[in-house]
Amino acid sequence: MNIKGNHGQLKPFKKGDERAREAQKKSAEKRKENLAKRMAMKDDFDILLKLTLKKGDMAYAADVLSLEEAADINVSVQTAIDIAMVQRAMMGDVQAAQFIRDTVGEKPSDKVELDQSLTIESWAKSKKVKL
Secondary structure (H helix, E strand, O other), rough: OOOOOOOOOOOOOOOOOOOHHHHHHHHHHHHHHHHHHHHHHHHHHHHHHHOOOOOOOOOOOHHOOOOHHHOOOOOOOHHHHHHHHHHHHHHOHHHHHHHHHHHHHOOOOOOOOOOOOOOHHHHHHHEEEEE
16 A cells, blocks of 8 residues: 555555554654643733833723823733734735634624425425315
8 A cells, every 4th residue: 555655655554553543642742742832821921911112000901092002001911912913904904804803703604594484385385275
């Protein structure tokens, strides 16, 4: 059996083969290791996004009265990113505008909804039945 791109070098494992079990074990260990790395990165981002840009008391997005003064206010990293996304969207960056729209829950539905209600009249008409 020649697997595409294999050129006869690799042979598939037979059912119950010890090498297959060892490969599965290594694969599971690698997936577990990668998951741990992703979780650690997520935890790091959770912490970093809550940091303030400057030392001192943190202002909140509601405290920002204009985008012009936003640069002078001590906000969290996350708020600074949010402000930057709004500024990019205002400068015509369509992807930034779509990101903001999707994040606030205004993403247009990707699916078409179909009204499957059937009235007696429409059923009768489709079956050519007189009422």
